[in-house]
Amino acid sequence: MREFGYERVFDVAGAVALLGTDPGARPLGGGTNLVDLMKAGVERPGLLVDVQELPLGTVESTADGGLRIGATVTNSELAAHPDVRRRYPALAQAVLAGASGQLRNMATVGGNLLQRTRCGYFADLGKPCNKRTPGSGCPAVAGEHHNHAILGASEHCVATHPSDMAVALAALDAVITYETAEGPGELPLDAFYLPVGATPHIETALPGGALITGVTLPPAAVAAHSRYRKVRERASFAFAIGSVAAALDVRDGAVHEVRLAFGAVASRPWRARAAERALTGGPADAEAFAAAAEAELAAAEALPENAYKVTLMRNLVVAVLTELAEEAAR
Structure with missing residues (x-):
């Protein structure tokens, strides 16, 4: 070092x-x-x-009924907070699905948002990597890529974003707040992470010199009926090979409102808006859930070793939404 x-x-x-x-x-x-x-x-x-030591370590309700999470709140504090567990359960579940207890005790909300990919080529200085050294190439395309992106990737990079927390935040319409020398600013999470394109080394829209100060979750009744599900290659302390954050409001057997985001399939948390459009107003059953997942995954461009993720994600969407629909019917 x-x-x-x-x-x-x-x-x-x-x-x-x-x-x-x-x-x-x-x-x-x-x-x-x-x-x-x-x-x-x-x-x-x-x-x-x-x-x-900055005064950014609290979780507080906002005037409109949302939640404000400071950037230095630890992952353990976030997952244990009663308002998070009650009003945004998918977020608490996502945080608990990440890393180990010891790491969650140290890791912060701001740092979690800015963590880098776990692609082996990115971490290996002996290999080229466009994310680490722009213009050097992406060996994962023809090399080891079984846990790499199937959505939104490019020839320049097929790495995935590693955060569990950010997937839940994507489904919950989170807004990132920051401070610069020119004053405060904010970015919806959808705009915070940039498409990979030809510049995979530029990962966020955060201005130069900016400091993340927190995350704001807007009020949403549907968020109380949410869930995060993660699939990984071992039972604990492993990064996802696929994950889903979902929130569902079912009325009279039909989908009134739905939120859906995918993890471990793209360079950023993937908001599944095509699936949401397909579901809204339609029946809340497994057939509709599968069709909506397929509508979202129609854009997938899998590589030879990660094509399994298309089936995995479809099945995961059906399982999570079915569980939420069954809970709503009780």
Whole structure:
């Protein structure tokens, strides 16, 4: 690991000043991803700005009935919060599905949003990677790609986003708030993560020098009837090979409202809007759920070793929505 500077900050203005004046500066929360990448030589910040002491560690209700989550709230605190568990259960379930208890105790909401892909080529300095070194190539396309993207990828990158939390946030219409030297700003999560295109190294629309200050969840009655389901290659402490965050409101046997997002299938959390359109107003049954999943997955461009994800995701959508529909009928 090469030498780097370290500054601990206690107010947002001080953090933003350091991040905005030093292009090599990076915010440091729990460090569960950034420090590992620094040890591997993938990340090489010249300055770490320790933000753990900032006053961004609370979960509070908003005036309109939503929820405001501070950027330094740990994953464990988020998953255990009674308002999250009651009003947005898919989010609590998604957080608990990620990593181990020890890591959740350290990892922060802001850091979770900015974590990098777990693609083996990205982490291996001996291999080319467009996400790490733009223009060097994407060996995963012809190489090891069994857990890579089937939606929204490009010839330049087929890596997937690793976050469980962000998938639930995508389904819940979360808004990311941030601070810059010019003042505060916000981005809907749909706009926060950028399409991979020809620039996979540019992952978010966050302005240069910006500090994530929190996440706002809008009020939504349907969110209380939500679920997150993750499929992985071992029972615990593993990244997803496919996941679904869903919320469902069924009235008189028909879908009144539905929210659906996929994980581990694209470079960002994938909001399944085609499936939502197909479902809204129609019957809440397994046949309709399967048809909606197929409508979303019609855009899939699978590689030889990850084509199984199309079937996996279809079955996962049917299973999760069926469970929610059966609960609504009780």
